[in-house]
Amino acid sequence: MVLQQAQRQSENEAGTAVRHSAIRADDVHVTYDDGTEAVRGVSLDVEEGEFFGFLGPNGAGKTTTIKTLVTLLHPTQGSVRINGYDTKTDARAVRESIGYMAQETSIDFELTPCENLRIACRMYGVPKDQRDERIEELLDLVDLRDVADKRAETFSGGMQKRLDTATVLVHRPPVVFLDEPTTGLDPEARLRVWNYFEKINDQGTTVFLTTQYLEEANELCDRLGLLQDGRITHTGTPDALKSAVGTDTVTLTLKNPSDGTRRRAVNAVRRLKDLDTATIERTADGLTIEADNARSTTSELFTELAAADVEVTDFDIQSPTLDDVFLTLAGEDDSSDTSTKDDTVSARAVAR
Numbered sequence: 001m002v003l004q005q006a007q008r009q010s011e012n013e014a015g016t017a018v019r020h021s022a023i024r025a026d027d028v029h030v031t032y033d034d035g036t037e038a039v040r041g042v043s044l045d046v047e048e049g050e051f052f053g054f055l056g057p058n059g060a061g062k063t064t065t066i067k068t069l070v071t072l073l074h075p076t077q078g079s080v081r082i083n084g085y086d087t088k089t090d091a092r093a094v095r096e097s098i099g100y101m102a103q104e105t106s107i108d109f110e111l112t113p114c115e116n117l118r119i120a121c122r123m124y125g126v127p128k129d130q131r132d133e134r135i136e137e138l139l140d141l142v143d144l145r146d147v148a149d150k151r152a153e154t155f156s157g158g159m160q161k162r163l164d165t166a167t168v169l170v171h172r173p174p175v176v177f178l179d180e181p182t183t184g185l186d187p188e189a190r191l192r193v194w195n196y197f198e199k200i201n202d203q204g205t206t207v208f209l210t211t212q213y214l215e216e217a218n219e220l221c222d223r224l225g226l227l228q229d230g231r232i233t234h235t236g237t238p239d240a241l242k243s244a245v246g247t248d249t250v251t252l253t254l255k256n257p258s259d260g261t262r263r264r265a266v267n268a269v270r271r272l273k274d275l276d277t278a279t280i281e282r283t284a285d286g287l288t289i290e291a292d293n294a295r296s297t298t299s300e301l302f303t304e305l306a307a308a309d310v311e312v313t314d315f316d317i318q319s320p321t322l323d324d325v326f327l328t329l330a331g332e333d334d335s336s337d338t339s340t341k342d343d344t345v346s347a348r349a350v351a352r
């Protein structure tokens with residue numbers, strides 16, 4: 001992904017690489033008619049080619065934000081630019097340059113994948129002479145060629161999601177917004193859908209994904225934004241967020257955990273530059289070592305311990321997970337009542 005991103009960077013006159021924002025939000029607020037302040041000052045800068053994940057508990061404002069980014073809502077305050085176009089003054093250009101997969105499916109279950117894609121081509125204005133080729137290409141991409149002429153109502157949830165995503169790509173948009181695209185899918189179906197999202201990102205598409213599945217965010221996303229109560233509380237790579245909430249803990253069981261062996265082991269750990277400030281505790285069986293990125297120093301650690309004649313009989317490494325990030329940074333908040341959600345309810349912020 002990084003390589004492709006680099007290839008997509010253009011150069012300015014001085015020959016310096018210039019990164020372009022695919023999605024840029026500045027201090028966006030959205031207040032619904034009933035006074036609900038769903039989004040309270042969101043700023044975002046997602047680069048071309050990035051796979052960006054937007055995480056947050058129920059009711060945090062993810063869907064409201066995504067609808068604002070795709071021009072279905074207008075900010076009460078603040079501004080959004082997508083692919084350089086302002087969502088308020090250039091809404092049409094924005095829509096032509098994006099794909100948006102809402103939580104609710106947009107496919108017609110009575111029609112086949114081919115028919116659904118043909119309708120999408122018409123809707124998105126794909127030139128007639130390019131439609132057949134585009135449909136063939138997408139059927140291959142989402143692995144639905146074998147069932148291209150079967151009605152979608154007979155499909156599994158995963159197949160329907162894949163078809164749904166294909167329909168938002170017919171016009172080859174450079175940016176795709178996916179709102180909780182894998183909710184309700186079984187693990188196998190989810191994996192296949194992930195594979196497909198990775199493919200479109202590898203082909204250069206910027207992906208903005210909201211999800212409640214932390215594993216999904218961890219697997220797919222280059223960078224994450226954590227949303228809580230309508231505000232982004234943290235952004236960063238999955239690894240950076242994980243190391244922000246805790247350190248790695250290495251537990252060593254030593255063959256002969258005498259005072260002398262443990263002393264030699266402590267000295268061996270201290271000799272490693274990355275672990276020289278680690279917190280080391282002597283335990284009955286050996287040692288525990290706590291340090292940022294201790295996981296990545298394991299092989300050097302074992303070499304150093306062997307050189308010090310310390311024999312390790314067992315070891316375990318625990319690292320923070322995105323669950324820890326979520327619980328620590330975003331906190332648990334199931335109190336928001338999302339039952340009032342209604343896409344047809346107009347917002348004070350909605351212009352149309």
Ligand SMILES: Nc1ncnc2c1ncn2[C@@H]1O[C@H](COP(=O)(O)OP(=O)(O)OP(=O)(O)O)[C@@H](O)[C@H]1O
Pocket residue numbers: 032033034036037038056057058059060061062063064065336337338339340341342343345346
């Ligand atoms: N049309 C609406 N009118 C009034 N309030 C709304 C409307 N839609 C959403 N809300 C409220 O705005 C807040 C943010 O909702 P939103 O759907 O954006 O959150 P979310 O993070 O996408 O939640 P979920 O994960 O449950 O989809 C919630 O308090 C919700 O109840």
